[in-house]
Amino acid sequence: MxxxxxxxxxxxxxxxxxxxxxxxxxxxxxxxxxxxxxxxxxxxxxxxxxxxxxxxxxxxxxxxxxxxxxxxxxxxxxxxxxxxxxxxxxxxxANREKLRSANAKWQAENPKKRGVSIAKYRAANSVKLKSAAAKWWEANADKRRIYEHNRRASKREVGGKLSKGLSERLFKLQRGKCACCGLPLGDDYHLDHIMPLALGGVNADTNMQLLRQSCNNQKYAKHPVDFMQSRGFLL
Structure with a gap:
């Protein structure tokens, strides 16, 4: 040898x-x-x-x-x-659309196989997926806010869907200040329903505002007029 x-x-x-x-x-x-x-x-x-x-x-x-x-x-x-x-x-x-179309067709025709495949992948890559989700969650605060409100509206079955980039548009419209107290919003501001969903408000861009975290926590699900009057504003 x-x-x-x-x-x-x-x-x-x-x-x-x-x-x-x-x-x-x-x-x-x-x-x-x-x-x-x-x-x-x-x-x-x-x-x-x-x-x-x-x-x-x-x-x-x-x-x-x-x-x-x-x-x-x-x-x-x-x-x-x-x-x-x-x-x-x-x-x-070079074949992106063709491949996506074929993949979508296969998924529609094989829902059970797709479910099994997804379950296996998640089980084998749970740590990796959680880490990626946490990083995305941290890097996409505005998208997260919109997602959370749309999810809540869907659970309450009130309908409506907030558009992408809403937080950025409202931030510019409000000049970076809280709609309630007028102080700078900071980085941890909240996207708030002016008329709460619990009181019949709609999940639409026209019913949204940006509030500082402390202001939104105090407002919670109160009627907007009652809340502002409780803070000394004559409405």
Whole structure:
């Protein structure tokens, strides 16, 4: 048996075969007829080790690239997609509408399969999804405000839907000041229904205002006239 080369002992400890030298008559790398991978790969070999040593030929562009340049595909013989990430991204951009249409059609025709697939993905990526949701929630305060009000209105079955960018428009209209006390709104301002939903108010842009957090907490679900009069305003 040929002795292990220097630096390759860890490969044999993991039960991995030594990379096979496949060179064709033109001096190029022969990827092999089945998988296109230039080295012999043992299924149980750690993925991290494979990314360092293995190369694969992209069927789209024809270039031989590191295995890390390919996305995983459980259905493929070698566990990786046949096209590299760059080619896959270019294909998606060129066929975006077509792919979205086909995906929407499949989802409509296979609701049960879609539900199972979503449940599996959420279960396997719960930590990742929670982290991404928390980051989005923190970075999109205005969108969050509108979402919350639309959700509450839907639960109360009062109808109506607030438009995108409403908070920014109201902020400019109110010149960055609270509609109740006239002080600067700050960064933690609230999007408030002038006439509360509990009192028959509608979930519409025309029934919205921006209040400082303390003012909105005091107003809560009170009638706007009663609330302003309680603060000394003659209405």
């Amino acid at each position: 040929e002795p292990a080369r220097e630096g390759e002992s860890r490969w044999f400890q993991h039960g991995a075969a030594r990379p096979v030298d496949r060179t064709d008559a033109r001096g190029g790398v022969n990827a092999g007829p089945e998988t296109g991978v230039t080295t012999a790969r043992v299924p149980h070999q750690p993925y991290e080790m494979a990314t360092e040593r293995y190369m694969k030929k992209c069927k789209k562009c024809g270039e031989t690239k590191p295995i890390a340049e390919f996305s995983k595909d459980a259905k493929a013989r070698d566990g990786m997609q046949s096209s590299c990430k760059a080619c896959a991204a270019a294909y998606y951009v």
